[in-house]
Amino acid sequence: MATLKDVKNKIKAVRKTRQITKAMNMVAASKLRGAQERMESFRPYARKFAEVLGHLAARAGEEAHPLLTPREGIRAAHLVLCTSDRGLCGGFNTNLIEKAESFLKEKKAAGIPCSFTAFGRKGRNWCRKIGAEIAGEYLGIMGTMVKFGEAQEAARLLVQGYLEERYDEVWIVYAEFLTVARQVPVLRPLLPVPPIEQVAPEPGGYEGWLPEHLCEPSAAALLGEMLPRNVSVQLYRALLETSASEHAARMLAMDNATKACNDMIHNLTLAYNKARQAAITAELMDIVGGAEALKG
Amino acid sequence: MAGTIKLEIVTPERVVVSEQAQIVMAPGTLGEFGVLIGHTPFLTSLQIGAVRYVDPQGGEHFTFVGGGFAEVLPDRVTILAESAERRRDIDVERARASLERAQKRLAEMRSREAVDFARAQAALQRALTRLKIAEKNRPQ
Numbered sequence: 001m002a003t004l005k006d007v008k009n010k011i012k013a014v015r016k017t018r019q020i021t022k023a024m025n026m027v028a029a030s031k032l033r034g035a036q037e038r039m040e041s042f043r044p045y046a047r048k049f050a051e052v053l054g055h056l057a058a059r060a061g062e063e064a065h066p067l068l069t070p071r072e073g074i075r076a077a078h079l080v081l082c083t084s085d086r087g088l089c090g091g092f093n094t095n096l097i098e099k100a101e102s103f104l105k106e107k108k109a110a111g112i113p114c115s116f117t118a119f120g121r122k123g124r125n126w127c128r129k130i131g132a133e134i135a136g137e138y139l140g141i142m143g144t145m146v147k148f149g150e151a152q153e154a155a156r157l158l159v160q161g162y163l164e165e166r167y168d169e170v171w172i173v174y175a176e177f178l179t180v181a182r183q184v185p186v187l188r189p190l191l192p193v194p195p196i197e198q199v200a201p202e203p204g205g206y207e208g209w210l211p212e213h214l215c216e217p218s219a220a221a222l223l224g225e226m227l228p229r230n231v232s233v234q235l236y237r238a239l240l241e242t243s244a245s246e247h248a249a250r251m252l253a254m255d256n257a258t259k260a261c262n263d264m265i266h267n268l269t270l271a272y273n274k275a276r277q278a279a280i281t282a283e284l285m286d287i288v289g290g291a292e293a294l295k296g
Numbered sequence: 297m298a299g300t301i302k303l304e305i306v307t308p309e310r311v312v313v314s315e316q317a318q319i320v321m322a323p324g325t326l327g328e329f330g331v332l333i334g335h336t337p338f339l340t341s342l343q344i345g346a347v348r349y350v351d352p353q354g355g356e357h358f359t360f361v362g363g364g365f366a367e368v369l370p371d372r373v374t375i376l377a378e379s380a381e382r383r384r385d386i387d388v389e390r391a392r393a394s395l396e397r398a399q400k401r402l403a404e405m406r407s408r409e410a411v412d413f414a415r416a417q418a419a420l421q422r423a424l425t426r427l428k429i430a431e432k433n434r435p436q
Contacts (some may be wrong), residue, residue: 045306048374052339052367068419148308148378216326216340225341236308264299 005281007272011265018261024088025254031143032180032247033245038145039177046075049233051198054228057196059219067159067227070192071168077107077114078135078167080158080190082174082238084246085095085142090253091176092183092246093122099173099185102128115167117158119239135161143243151236158235159228161190175245176236182250183245193227300352302372305359305380307397312380313359317349320373322366331373338368344421346429347375358383358429362422381424386430395423 081100083093100123107114118124120142127134136157141150158170170191175183215222234263299365303320305313320331323345328340347359381387398420405413 041310042308044304044311045308045376047366048376050307051375052365056339152378159364191416214336214338216324216338219339222339233308 004272005274008047011268011272014261014264014268018258021254021261025251028247028254030250032244032251035240035247039244042237042240046172046233046237051086052154052195053230056219056223056226065224065227066163067191074112074168076167077112077180078117078161078170079103079114080170080172080235081119081123081127082142083120085121085139087122088253089246089250092249096173096175096185097123097126099187102262103171103173113264115289117154143246146239146243148236152232152237155228155232155235158191159231172235172238174242177241177248177267180248183248187284193230200214238296297306298417299333301331303349304372305347305361305375305377307377307380316352317350319350321348322375324366331338334370335368339365342366342375342377343362344425345431346425360386360426360429383429386426388427388430391423391430394419395427398423
């Protein structure tokens, strides 16, 4: 049976743990705010970019661009896996890796080899563990101030690999940030660029004018310049979303941990008090018993 | 305000400029172009260079852009730039450092990959342009 001292020590230990989880919760909350702001400030660019790209794609018509045309007979696939560098964020990384795993399984069943680009240490470690080919790894940028330049550089390599036919399709797995309480792992195609949708222009725009843009150099040439950039934009968005999701997931996990600590402290304190009371009662009984015996 | 157009310079990281302007001059890949109100819709890629605009009070402003796209509509100009800074935000020290780095890299590399060469050249161009804008001796 646990002695009084053991219980007391246990309470102390749980208190210390609670202190840590509470602090981590607050750190994650403030980092989440930063990450959300960065997502916010990316939105105007992404929106305008999608709008212009939509017009251009419509203008350039079916003129095939190598990044737009799906290849016949996929011989090799490539997956960009976005995870976090650190743990202690609940099932966050597990969910992402599961998504990647099912993708891999599907490709394997079709006999298509798959290589990886890993953002985040957790995903990189998983790729290593299963012995997959890792074409690129980016550590130390997830969950921090992701810079557009970093996404751009990675996207450049992806496009290069695609054009050199090292792989015939590129997919990305990342965590979509829906709300603070909900992040969903998603699998999206990056290359070939999926059919581009027209985006409704901002209210107050010149809808009627748009199809008549003059283009310099030409619509097709512009599209050719924009498509590789589109990969950077998509990738950057994925990185921002994953970073925000990581912090949200950690916040939630730490909040749960703090609650669990509270429960545990409560229960342990009860047990401690009960044991203390029992000890005192037993002692009193002893004394009373002894006195009675002396009276004889 | 009659006679002014809305100028927006947006990078992936933030909105750098969102102002009314009388005229906007931007460095298109096929040459610099100027935009006044009522310009025909126009879409172009941009070179590394300076976007110059005049605010409604007649003040002249310079903004560095590191390549990107511009969309011109009759009442607005939207510039999607990979990087952009107003003149007063240009970090001269950093530009000098990256200028030196780019020069060194170019000097060392003679026969290396064309891609690396192009990238070093672009870095050089960016640094030079930043410095040129920053050192223009006019009020912003």
